[in-house]
Amino acid sequence: MFYLILWLSKTLNFIINFLRLGAGYTWPGHVALNLNPHIAKDKHFKFPMGVALVTGTNGKTTTSKLLTHILETSGLKVTHNGTGANLLNGIVSAVLLDMDWRGGHDSDIAVFEVDENNLPVVLEYFSPNVLVLLNLSRDQLDRYGEVDIILEKWLSAIDTMDPSAELVLDSTQKYFKKLPEVFEGDITYFDGDSTYLKQTSLVGEFNAKNVNAAVYTAQLVGIGDESILKALKTFNFAYGRGETLKYSGKSWRILLAKNPASFNNNLDIILSGEVGADTLVFVFNDKIPDGRDVSWIYDIEAERLQKACEEKNIYVTGTRGLDMAVRLKYAGVEIKKENIFETIEEAVRKVGLNGSAKDILALPNYSAMLQLRKVLTGKAIL
Amino acid sequence: MSSKKLTIGYFYPDLLNLYGDDGNVQILLYRAKARGIDAEVTHINVETEVTEELMDSLDIIFMGGGPDSSQKGMYRDLLETKGNYLKEYVEEGGVGLYICGSYQLFGKYYKSADGSMLDGLGIFNVYTKHFGNHKPRCIGNVVCEVEEQIKSDPLFKKINMVGNTLVGFENHGGRTYLEKGAQPFAKIVTGHGNNSEDSTEGVIYKNSIGTYLHGPILARNPHLADYLIAKSLGLEDLDKLDDELIISAHTASKKLKQ
Numbered sequence: 001m002f003y004l005i006l007w008l009s010k011t012l013n014f015i016i017n018f019l020r021l022g023a024g025y026t027w028p029g030h031v032a033l034n035l036n037p038h039i040a041k042d043k044h045f046k047f048p049m050g051v052a053l054v055t056g057t058n059g060k061t062t063t064s065k066l067l068t069h070i071l072e073t074s075g076l077k078v079t080h081n082g083t084g085a086n087l088l089n090g091i092v093s094a095v096l097l098d099m100d101w102r103g104g105h106d107s108d109i110a111v112f113e114v115d116e117n118n119l120p121v122v123l124e125y126f127s128p129n130v131l132v133l134l135n136l137s138r139d140q141l142d143r144y145g146e147v148d149i150i151l152e153k154w155l156s157a158i159d160t161m162d163p164s165a166e167l168v169l170d171s172t173q174k175y176f177k178k179l180p181e182v183f184e185g186d187i188t189y190f191d192g193d194s195t196y197l198k199q200t201s202l203v204g205e206f207n208a209k210n211v212n213a214a215v216y217t218a219q220l221v222g223i224g225d226e227s228i229l230k231a232l233k234t235f236n237f238a239y240g241r242g243e244t245l246k247y248s249g250k251s252w253r254i255l256l257a258k259n260p261a262s263f264n265n266n267l268d269i270i271l272s273g274e275v276g277a278d279t280l281v282f283v284f285n286d287k288i289p290d291g292r293d294v295s296w297i298y299d300i301e302a303e304r305l306q307k308a309c310e311e312k313n314i315y316v317t318g319t320r321g322l323d324m325a326v327r328l329k330y331a332g333v334e335i336k337k338e339n340i341f342e343t344i345e346e347a348v349r350k351v352g353l354n355g356s357a358k359d360i361l362a363l364p365n366y367s368a369m370l371q372l373r374k375v376l377t378g379k380a381i382l
Numbered sequence: 383m384s385s386k387k388l389t390i391g392y393f394y395p396d397l398l399n400l401y402g403d404d405g406n407v408q409i410l411l412y413r414a415k416a417r418g419i420d421a422e423v424t425h426i427n428v429e430t431e432v433t434e435e436l437m438d439s440l441d442i443i444f445m446g447g448g449p450d451s452s453q454k455g456m457y458r459d460l461l462e463t464k465g466n467y468l469k470e471y472v473e474e475g476g477v478g479l480y481i482c483g484s485y486q487l488f489g490k491y492y493k494s495a496d497g498s499m500l501d502g503l504g505i506f507n508v509y510t511k512h513f514g515n516h517k518p519r520c521i522g523n524v525v526c527e528v529e530e531q532i533k534s535d536p537l538f539k540k541i542n543m544v545g546n547t548l549v550g551f552e553n554h555g556g557r558t559y560l561e562k563g564a565q566p567f568a569k570i571v572t573g574h575g576n577n578s579e580d581s582t583e584g585v586i587y588k589n590s591i592g593t594y595l596h597g598p599i600l601a602r603n604p605h606l607a608d609y610l611i612a613k614s615l616g617l618e619d620l621d622k623l624d625d626e627l628i629i630s631a632h633t634a635s636k637k638l639k640q
Contacts, residue, residue: 138400146400146449286638292523293551295596298405322631326601329627330405330412337627 002042005032006103009096025085029093040088040125045095047079049109051126052217055119056134056170058262059210060086062202063134064113065238066214066231071109073234074218074227079107084239086115088122109221116150120157130217131161132168134209136175138299139259140291151175155182168217170209188216199232202242203274206265240369245376248352250360252376253277257363258290260299266363267304279357280309282328283344283364283372284318290365294323302331309333313357316340317347318368344368348375388414388421388615391440393464393484394448394456395425401553403446403481405598406607410442413607417621428459432467442614443468443476443590447483457500460487465503472505477614478590481599485584485592486510486556506585506592507564508576510556521553523638524573524595526583528606529566537612541620544605547571549635550595558594560585567591572640589613602632 009028016027032039039045054064061084068080081094091112099105114122116136133154136147155178158167163185169176171189180187190212197208211232218228237243244253253275257263269275286292309328314335316325321340328335341347351357364372392407407423414421424440426432448456460468468488472478480488490507492500495514502509527546532538548568557577560566566576567584575583575594584593593599600607604625612620 148449148451293401293521293553293596295402295405295551295598295601298402298408298598298601299399302408322627322634323602326628326631327405330409330601332412335627340627 001036002039002044003103005035005039006044006096006099007101008032008035009093010099010101013093013097025083025093026087026089027093028096029085029089029091032092032096033089038125040092040095044099044103044105045126047107047110049076049221050129051110051112052130052132052221053112053114053119053122053126053128054132054134054213054217055114055116056132057116057137057139057259058265059134059206059213060113060116061238062207062241063132063210063213064111066200066211066235067132067217068111069235070214070218070223070228070231071111071221073231074223076108077106079105079110081112084113086113087118088125091122091126117153120153123157123161127162128165130166130168130220131158132213132217133170133173133176133179134213135170135173135261137259137261138296139261140293147175151178155179158183161185166220168213168220170213188220190216196228196232199229200235202235202237203272204265204269206262207242240364240373245373247348247376250352250358252360252362254362254364254369254372256366256369258365258369260296263297263300263363264304267301267308270308270361271304275361277312277359277361279313279315279351279354279360281315281317281347281351281360281362282321282324283347283362283368284316284320284324285365285368285371286320287367289367294320297324297327298330300327300331306332313351313354314339315347315351317342317344318364344371344375348372386419386615387441388419388611389439389441390421390423391426391437391443392423393426393443393445394428394452394460396427397452397456398446398448398484400446400448400452401482401551401596401598403596403598406446406479406481406600407444409598409600409607410444410611413604413623414611416623419611419615426464428456432464434467437467437471440471441477442610443471443478443480445478445484446481447485453483453487457487461501461503469503469505472588472590475588476590477610479599479610480590480592481596482554482594485594486558488590488592489558490561492556505590506587507561508558508585508592509561510558512556517557519553519555520557520574520578520594522551522573522640523635524548524550524552524575524583524640525571525636525638526568526573526575526595527571528568529586531565531586532567532609535609537618538605538609540618541608541612542605543608543622543625544603544629544632547632547636548595548599548603548606549632549638550597550599550602552594553596554594558585567593602628602635604628604632 159182566582
């Protein structure tokens, strides 16, 4: 049965790739789980050096990508769900697609980014050697509910975890105070110290935390300082999380801003001058992966928002671009009617025609980031 | 009431700001100041001692909703200490906007799915029931129309730059029912409203509004924001602002899927 599912998954993936069906990455895992809900407990899902899980509201893609990069730099082979498909089906896909047709894989270790709401489900199937908990903050209340509800689910799932596992936690998170009460194993704490951050091309305090989380986890796995430093220097941004794309002679830096915490973090980066920009483009959607309730933009700190926009060209687009424009107005930002666009394509074209827009910084939420990247690179990522 | 200064009493700002409702206070300040009206916020937390004098200084009261854990943190204080002041304020015609969780707490009671009862302040003649897993949460975009009391108010007619519709977003597990005599705040066009049964949204009693609308509610409903400002200061009109952008956001929202 396992081999049937494996072959089916691999064939399905082949077809998806062949037909260029974007966003098909979760399908093989989805089909596999339908045929065998416990497939992730199969012996083929074991790794010699174990599994590291990375979760939290913000930073999980960057942290798991950096951790994977450190492990690979040290010569290990890593299975990693690098496309951002971070539910159980995406993780199962990542493992199945890394296998050969005989069900063998030569990965030493697995690093999985896990959706914060899906963590309890993933913990039922994987016993991680290291579990990295980055943070919890308000995000997509219409889908996930309140932070307290997610925290309760985490606590009861972590309570049943094998105490030989290690937790890696942000020491500054108020929501994490209860974790030592339910977990008897070792806990390693990280904070926003910027020593390791300075070795990378990343900026901002929240990235300092992501970097420290990845470095401490690598150390727990036994990676030496030399490999870690080499990896930090050669790390490239995760897509849409600080990367810069060139588009008709202009440079577009994309900073994913998908909830109040990540938005405020990005405003801090702009205000600190660590990232120069003469133009800000707000791209704001209300599709299912974004959360359909746009109210949270009023939790973006008004004063920081207004200061970050000062003396810059301001453009707004996305399915709820008008809502973002109103939010900017109420924060005291002057927004020109002719700089509000219904479609991202049109906004990108108009910014392209503006001679004073050279260093562009885009702040999109999730689906907006995927769409914007598609426009700027001419292709979808998934 | 003749002094042109707007003081907003913002109750439990740290505990009851779950859905960006804080934006309502920012918007009231913005729109008052844009008319040259001096405006400020008085934060009233659990530890704040409320006096007659403090209550008299408030022109408008705002209160949002919060997660269960936060509501536990202010519930006793609201019921045992501040409730009577709020009751008197509302009965005397004080202007107020109470969203979601605080709207529920201003009602007579909240009955949980397990049958347990939580007393409310009984200011609004409504009660709320949670049906547990038997009924889904009420989540989605809302379009509704203000009911008679506001619609027929000459002040509202005068300042209204949008029309009678209101737009917003709702996300509530409890369903609220109006008792006899209670006046709904608005009539649902699309969305669940109070209980997804009787097309009512919120309640209006004297000059106090209870509603489920987030968005925040005042963001895309500038007519309601101005009505509250003018009403609370006893003004007969307000200078026009450049609301073109906000009106287009309101209009676009009317076409959103529920």
